[in-house]
Amino acid sequence: MIELSKQIxxxxxxxxxLYTAVVSxxxxxxxxxxxxxxxxxxxxxxxxxxxxxxxxxxxxxxxxIPEDPYGxxxxxxxxxxxxxxxxxxxxxxxxxxxxxxxxxxASKARGAVVDGLVRDIRKIEEISFPVFAAGIKxxxxxxxxxxxxxxxxxxxxxxxxxPGDFVFGDHDGIIVIPAALVEEVLGIAADKVRRENHxxxxxxxxxxxxxxxxxxxxx
Numbered sequence: 001m002i003e004l005s006k007q008i009x010x011x012x013x014x015x016x017x018l019y020t021a022v023v024s025x026x027x028x029x030x031x032x033x034x035x036x037x038x039x040x041x042x043x044x045x046x047x048x049x050x051x052x053x054x055x056x057x058x059x060x061x062x063x064x065i066p067e068d069p070y071g072x073x074x075x076x077x078x079x080x081x082x083x084x085x086x087x088x089x090x091x092x093x094x095x096x097x098x099x100x101x102x103x104x105x106a107s108k109a110r111g112a113v114v115d116g117l118v119r120d121i122r123k124i125e126e127i128s129f130p131v132f133a134a135g136i137k138x139x140x141x142x143x144x145x146x147x148x149x150x151x152x153x154x155x156x157x158x159x160x161x162x163p164g165d166f167v168f169g170d171h172d173g174i175i176v177i178p179a180a181l182v183e184e185v186l187g188i189a190a191d192k193v194r195r196e197n198h199x200x201x202x203x204x205x206x207x208x209x210x211x212x213x214x215x216x217x218x219x
Contacts, residue, residue: 007053008083010186011110014051018189020172022196026188030181037113037157037174041132044118045125048132050111052085054165056154057147059090059098059116065143076150080109085167089154090116096144097137104129113167113174115156132169192218
């Protein structure tokens with residue numbers, strides 16, 4: 001297990017220096033090819049970039065108001081730690097918006113991805129909290145959906161996410177790195193970014209693409 005300070009350092013490095021496309025390429029290089037969440041999960045406001053370690057939450061639709069509609073949800077949010085991304089699997093529900101401003105404000109996480117709907121977008125943007133979701137709807141979860149568990153494997157964007165996996169999102173989408181591969185994948189991605197930077201500089205100075213590709217091996 002990577003210690004917390006190292007986790008936060010890696011997350012900050014990814015947000016500052018990397019992007020999801022190059023991380024996806026690094027996973028491809030290792031033969032791990034199905035780690036990009038579906039394209040319908042989009043940032044809910046401009047400038048959403050997030051990287052961190054998955055803390056998972058799972059929800060289900062309901063059709064009644066239970067005695068304690070928010071109990072497990074509150075417990076799950078209070079369990080979030082610095083350096084974590086909240087990954088919410090809703091089974092693609094469109095009945096309610098289980099994430100909003102108050103959860104964003106209460107959360108200690110670096111961001112959230114919800115395979116479903118969210119609300120309070122203007123307030124979320126005001127606090128610059130990165131959220132990715134399938135859509136926006138103003139309705140509350142009470143009587144429509146309920147948290148059934150957390151810190152368990154969930155499906156989000158058609159990728160299975162385990163607690164402790166590394167989640168990285170930017171405007172191109174969201175990538176999930178299995179926990180055991182995080183440092184290797186980020187290292188490969190950082191090396192490719194360096195080679196891309198050299199390639200870009202030479203292309204801007206008039207070099208031919210075939211010559212630059214032969215030299216650096218990146219497109």
